[in-house]
Amino acid sequence: MQINELKEEFRMLYGSGEIRTFTSPGRVNLIGEHIDYNGGYVLPCALGFGTYACARKRNDRKINFASTNFHLKVEVDIDEIKFSESDEWANYPKGVIVEIMKKGYKISGMDILVSGNIPNGAGLSSSASLEMLMAVIIDNLFNEGKLDRIELVKLCQRAENTFVGVNCGIMDQFAIGMGKQNKAILLDCNTLKYNYCNVDLKDNCLVILDTNKRRALNESKYNERRAECEEALRILQTQKQINALCELSIEEFNEMEKLIKEDNARKRAKHAVYENERTKEAYKYLNEGKIEKFGKLLAASHNSLRDLYEVSGKELDTIVDEALKAKGCLGARMTGAGFGGCAIAIVKKAKLDNFIDIVRENYKSKIGYEPSFYLSGIGDGTEEIYS
Template identity: 50%
Template sequence: MDIVEKVKSEYKKHYESDAEKLFFSPGRVNLIGEHTDYNGGHVFPCAISLGTYAAAAPRTDSKISCYSLNMAEKGIITADINSITNKKEQDWANYLLGVIKIFQEHGFVFGHGFNVVIYGNLPGGAGLSSSASLEVLTAMILKEFYGLAIDRLEMAKLCQKAENQFVGMNCGILDQFAVAMGKKDYAMFLDCNTLKYRYVKLELADCCIVITNTNSKHSLVDSAYNERRSQCEQALADIKQLKKVDSLGELNEAEFNQVKQAIKDPTCVKRARHAVLENQRTIKAVAALENSDIALFGKLMNESHVSLRDDYEVTGRELDTLAELAWQQNGVIGSRMTGGGFGGCTVSIVKNDCVESFKHNISEKYTQIIGHKPDFYVADIDDGTKIIK
């Protein structure tokens, strides 16, 4: 039974009727541009074919009824659409319910609830945006069932707000944007300061994108992610005493070097240096790709990881081990951590004829060093969130 049939079958089992609509929402991988989104810089993500599936149908009453095959032990979670609050016992469903609540706060009215069954084949806690995938999926359900006049970019913004304000994770726009706006075979070059973007064809010659999962889960809400953001905000506040600037992403390397002495805390200097230089790397990397200079793109990926390791300090032993092992392999153009860090995945560009040896060698050595195996996914670049049927 394929995933779509499985979700349909589970819906019928739990709600004793057929689902009205089926939906799919992708995960995402960010090729370069990490922790730049909330610093007003550029990012370069793409949507991937792993993601979150849903079978859903409207109800006649005001109840929201949610069931996840991935969290079957939690059972069906219910809430009233007119009185949504963040409750610990709602667990994973807080991501879904938070989107509904934020949409309501922005003037959308929902006269009835709905039933939904969810199944995701994204590895949880891997940094491939399983939370954003679920959030944008929820937004698409709302748009479809209630006939909402809202475009994908606005959906992404409201989903980000739900994660910031309802869930308590102070993320930037990258994840929700990539999930909502994905386009098959293209990555998205997004200026997070202006939200201007363009699609860039991923022409990797004889190479492919390989995602490697450390199988060391991270939880960004409980991690130092929010601390990193506040350190960058402090650095920016200090810089503003010397220079009129609205975000770190507005500075190039020379400008940063002129004003960095204004930053009082040496740790905040490191955080800001990463934000500024990573943004410049991202701009250079996209230009390299468009000039068919895959070697330069890979070099900038490697430099990105080093900066995330040394200046932003969000990698850790597992991610560093994967990146360092990847750099030693034949056929690897570049490799870096992707996502928020503190566990999760690396993304590598690997020559097609070296993928199997890449997987074998890294799996063997990583297991010797870390004590458990990594997982590998060759990424297919997919469209954004959509209705299946």
């Protein structure tokens, strides 16, 4: 939906008056998967599509939420906000309001209409996009845009952890809140130290391949992988003073891996250490414009997630295999938690149409239904739109 259309719908819903407009991107992690909780680096970027909002101050303490994507409308009193399953998507911005109020920042009543074009359940972070959108609306409407952006990122993560009850890390909110056009972010999720790197794909483009299998990394599998990593770390700590697996170099891990007798724990740890090294290399190659070398790292990352971490699944393996076989593809891998959701590929622009046709056809013949494809540039983080 175009911003002008959204404004028109806002007027029909809430009446005439000043309208302020905002945008908040989706995000994708280019490389560095399942290592945020192992003390490693991630390399996410903000996407060129996301969630949009029109907002207006009210003279009371009431907040009205509406969306063009869902029929549900929610009305809350700022001073009586509670989690409610029946409020569905509105719980994410409600949680942000609660966290911002705890900090004592200014806030009052608002009318809000949101509209998003991030596919639900694809793993491109529609919830974090909505959370950062709410935080920036409150910052700009009531606090003169003066609130610290990284503090807002932390508030949004806390809202999802404590109010919604989803135990997410901080990468999603960070990439969405801190994104810059044509840049990826090398982020240490433990310290929040970060560096931007240039992403100039030259005559190539970033393609998001949606398996259309809804992401289902259930809590038990996630907890199982974390427990296996923790067990490997505990064993290695008997020989070396480390706080996280990703503090080890590949050479150090190779010398010590025989200490981990249990096969699964050893494989999970190996993925974490090697993936962390790949992420640092990817940052370097992107900055140097070595796109083909970057593409090879994507394929190596997928192999590791499939064989060592075992979180890919039939659909993701099929779409990545078909992508890598297609002419013009420099690299591809699953992205996100796994067991469904999306993969990414770097594809020559001149071969793009052919790539999409072949991957669609071959995936459908093996899986039984078609995948979806999204083309995206790398965009800016959450911001107000001034028109």
